[in-house]
Amino acid sequence: MSFQSEIVNWYLLYKRDLPWRNTKDAYVIWLSEVILQQTRVEQGLPYFNRFLDNYPDVVAFASATETQILKLWQGLGYYSRGRNMHFTAKQVCEIHNGQFPTKYDELIKLKGVGDYTAAAIASFSSNESKAVLDGNVYRVLSRYFGIETPINSSGGKKEFLALAQSLISDQDASVYNQAIMEFGALQCKPKSPECSVCPLQTGCFARNNNLVATLPVKLNKLKKRTRYFNYFVCLTEENLLVKKRNPGDIWQELYDFPLIETTQNYQDDQENFLTQLKGGFGEDCKITALSQQKHLLTHQTIYVQFFGLDNYIVNFSKGADIKWVSLQEFDELPQPKVITNFMDTYFIK
DNA sequence: AAACCGGGGTT
DNA sequence: AACCCAGGTTT
Structure with missing residues (x-):
């Protein structure tokens, strides 16, 4: 046959x-x-x-x-x-x-x-x-x-x-x-x-010919990029500050939070990171480390750190891609998995 | 031709 | 940790 x-x-x-x-x-x-x-x-x-x-x-x-x-x-x-x-x-x-x-x-x-x-x-x-x-x-x-x-x-x-x-x-x-x-x-x-x-x-x-484990042949050399995302969660009276992802990067058109990307991992050295931010959000700003996560993509490894911000001076709101939304409204917006996971952990529905 | 684009399961 | 999944687009 x-x-x-x-x-x-x-x-x-x-x-x-x-x-x-x-x-x-x-x-x-x-x-x-x-x-x-x-x-x-x-x-x-x-x-x-x-x-x-x-x-x-x-x-x-x-x-x-x-x-x-x-x-x-x-x-x-x-x-x-x-x-x-x-x-x-x-x-x-x-x-x-x-x-x-x-x-x-x-x-x-x-x-x-x-x-x-x-x-x-x-x-x-x-x-x-x-x-x-x-x-x-x-x-x-x-x-x-x-x-x-x-x-x-x-x-x-x-x-x-x-x-x-x-x-x-x-x-x-x-x-x-x-x-x-x-x-x-x-x-x-x-x-x-x-x-x-x-x-x-x-x-x-x-x-x-004992080649079952060898075939198919695939040349591969995928190099992974490592990135460090420091998210700032600003929550006031049930409203949340969210940001639409930039064109030309991952998660285009999806929504996350205001973000400072660093070239260095501060997950085990948060004090150092916060010191470098000193004054950036005003004298009375209170920054609280909320959680951290290692997020794996096919081509990137992202170390994610979430910080809560209180009594801050807003210095994010420079573009139309940043806006205040209610928790309910945010739930209607598309989000990357790492944000959904965070929301599920901190805001019980 | 090579780089980039997610998240999850299997080994 | 490496590999793969009913691949496609951009550079």
């Missing part, structure tokens, strides 16, 4: 029942695919359900404000996905008259829709024969066919895409694309794949 037939047969037996598999609606598929970019199914599932409940079609999605979209996106990460979706929803309403496109050539023009997502929506909604290439497909193909070209090189991407596209011909594109991804997610897993019960084990190059 062919590679493709084995994969599809396995899929029909073992596939999970996922809500976005029960529709041909390109809008619904777009919603699921963008949510699932670099996101596990279990993590994205509740977000998918909430978005579909709130915005059943692309017109409803486009009618929302960007803040409402980001609020619903809160906690999922990679917030540009939410911003791009809002832009795209409005564009689909204008250019495509509210009809979400189903063809690759139209989908690839949409903001936030790349090669993978365009191929996924096109094949799932209209059965267009475009091969998807995601982390699962790279892994399955590199192992079975023994391809050692790094998957994150430009040459590797072209090589794997050509192979994937050749394999999908004369297949049911919708089923085959979902099958090979599901196979990678459940059977040909990154660590400890289930080779002993794998229907493809006899023809698998990696299995036959």
Whole structure:
């Protein structure tokens, strides 16, 4: 039996029942695919359900404000996905008259829709024969066919895409694309794949050459930046001073607090830090250390320190991005996880 | 081509 | 701590 037939047969037996598999609606598929970019199914599932409940079609999605979209996106990460979706929803309403496109050539023009997502929506909604290439497909193909070209090189991407596209011909594109991804997610897993019960084990190059743990090859050199955020929590009569994040930095368009970023970690040396701030908030200012946290992102390690401020002279309010809001209003604004965690700790709802 | 963009689970 | 997740955009 062919590679493709084995994969599809396995899929029909073992596939999970996922809500976005029960529709041909390109809008619904777009919603699921963008949510699932670099996101596990279990993590994205509740977000998918909430978005579909709130915005059943692309017109409803486009009618929302960007803040409402980001609020619903809160906690999922990679917030540009939410911003791009809002832009795209409005564009689909204008250019495509509210009809979400189903063809690759139209989908690839949409903001936030790349090669993978365009191929996924096109094949799932209209059965267009475009091969998807995601982390699962790279892994399955590199192992079975023994391809050692790094998957994150430009040459590797072209090589794997050509192979994937050749394999999908004369297949049911919708089923085959979902099958090979599901196979990678459940059977040909990154660590400890289930080779002993794998229907493809006899023809698998990696299995036959003891390369399962080596493939796929990925060149990696992600250097992490370390940053130190010192937040100041100003609370008066139930009002809170909040700040919208700056463009060009993490958490763009989300809200946190007035912040002094330092190049040095003062988490174990708060007195030194406060001494350097001496007078900055006025003679009678009282600064209270509230809590500290180490926050891990993919590309940054952030040491976060929260200070409470009382009897201070406001010297933050220089821009329109800083404003007073009630606790209730702040709850409606999108916030990064580290702020949500802080609020949950200090303000019991 | 390389850097940047979150949060969470697994090993 | 390293790796990965139904990737995409910007520089």
